[in-house]
Amino acid sequence: MSDPYSDLGAQDTALQERIAAAMEARCLEPAQVAIRKAYLSDLKLPGNARALELGSGTGHVTKDLLDLAGAETAHGLEPSPVMVARAQETFGDDARLTFGIGDARRTGFEDASFDLVLMHTLLCHVPGPEDVVQEAFRILKPGGVLAICDGDYNTATAQIADFDPLEQLIRFMISQNVTNLWIMRQISGMLASAGFEAGARRGHGYVAEGEATYFLTVIDRGADRMVEERLLFPETAEALKAEARRRVSAKTFFGFMTYVSQIATRPLNH
Numbered sequence: 001m002s003d004p005y006s007d008l009g010a011q012d013t014a015l016q017e018r019i020a021a022a023m024e025a026r027c028l029e030p031a032q033v034a035i036r037k038a039y040l041s042d043l044k045l046p047g048n049a050r051a052l053e054l055g056s057g058t059g060h061v062t063k064d065l066l067d068l069a070g071a072e073t074a075h076g077l078e079p080s081p082v083m084v085a086r087a088q089e090t091f092g093d094d095a096r097l098t099f100g101i102g103d104a105r106r107t108g109f110e111d112a113s114f115d116l117v118l119m120h121t122l123l124c125h126v127p128g129p130e131d132v133v134q135e136a137f138r139i140l141k142p143g144g145v146l147a148i149c150d151g152d153y154n155t156a157t158a159q160i161a162d163f164d165p166l167e168q169l170i171r172f173m174i175s176q177n178v179t180n181l182w183i184m185r186q187i188s189g190m191l192a193s194a195g196f197e198a199g200a201r202r203g204h205g206y207v208a209e210g211e212a213t214y215f216l217t218v219i220d221r222g223a224d225r226m227v228e229e230r231l232l233f234p235e236t237a238e239a240l241k242a243e244a245r246r247r248v249s250a251k252t253f254f255g256f257m258t259y260v261s262q263i264a265t266r267p268l269n270h
């Protein structure tokens with residue numbers, strides 16, 4: 001099975017719901033909010049800035065474009081109807097926020113429409129990420145800002161000692177759910193080819209805290225996928241999920257991944 005996030009709207013509703021719940025849990029974790037705050041809160045935007053999130057999922061990160069980046073309005077574009085419905089349900093009362101179904105490679109927006117475009121953990125899932133970067137260039141105003149943040153997926157780990165069996169679930173999950181593990185190591189070249197001027201690049205270490213809610217969704221989805229692929233019997237998958245939960249209760253669970261953010265600008269004269 002290829003990365004389900006790359007064509008989420010075509011997956012069955014139960015899988016879209018499961019992924020939406022995992023994304024929502026991730027969005028709400030304080031350590032994840034801190035990462036978004038670190039790269040979104042010092043952007044220089046004009047007054048009345050119009051912002052767009054490509055791959056907006058459940059809409060929480062789209063809301064950050066108002067609260068953290070200071071945009072006046074924000075639109076979230078997303079191919080999964082389940083995600084769009086959930087975002088509208090959560091944020092429908094806020095007139096500054098809108099959500100719609102669409103593809104980041106062909107947004108349909110007019111040239112030079114936005115002051116800020118954000119891709120938060122989108123590009124790793126898109127076959128042909130260059131097309132999304134070029135589309136962002138087209139729809140940004142000259143002087144407009146592109147903000148990209150994605151995982152550096154090869155750093156994802158739950159390993160606490162040599163030969164830790166939980167590590168295999170993480171490695172398997174990443175192999176099944178990410179199209180390009182190396183996106184943030186390749187992004188500078190893509191930005192330069194599209195005509196962007198690169199700005200700040202930062203690394204953000206994410207350590208699962210407290211109940212490790214999001215990391216447990218990764219463990220569970222990895223274990224269930226291994227059962228589907230007949231790599232594990234269901235009883236073994238349940239035992240590994242229980243192991244992760246025992247570690248959380250015993251405060252021995254460790255989950256970590258590096259995220260990398262990159263800011264870029266469409267030059268004023270281009």
Ligand SMILES: C[S@@+](CC[C@H](N)C(=O)[O-])C[C@H]1O[C@@H](n2cnc3c(N)ncnc32)[C@H](O)[C@@H]1O
Nearest residue numbers: 005008023055056057078079080103104120121
């Ligand atoms: C990992 S989720 C991140 C969602 C949100 N940005 C967040 O951080 O909570 C990736 C999202 O990108 C969406 N996506 C995948 N391919 C896309 C494309 N070609 N155009 C727009 N969105 C896409 C998926 O449907 C999914 O909702």
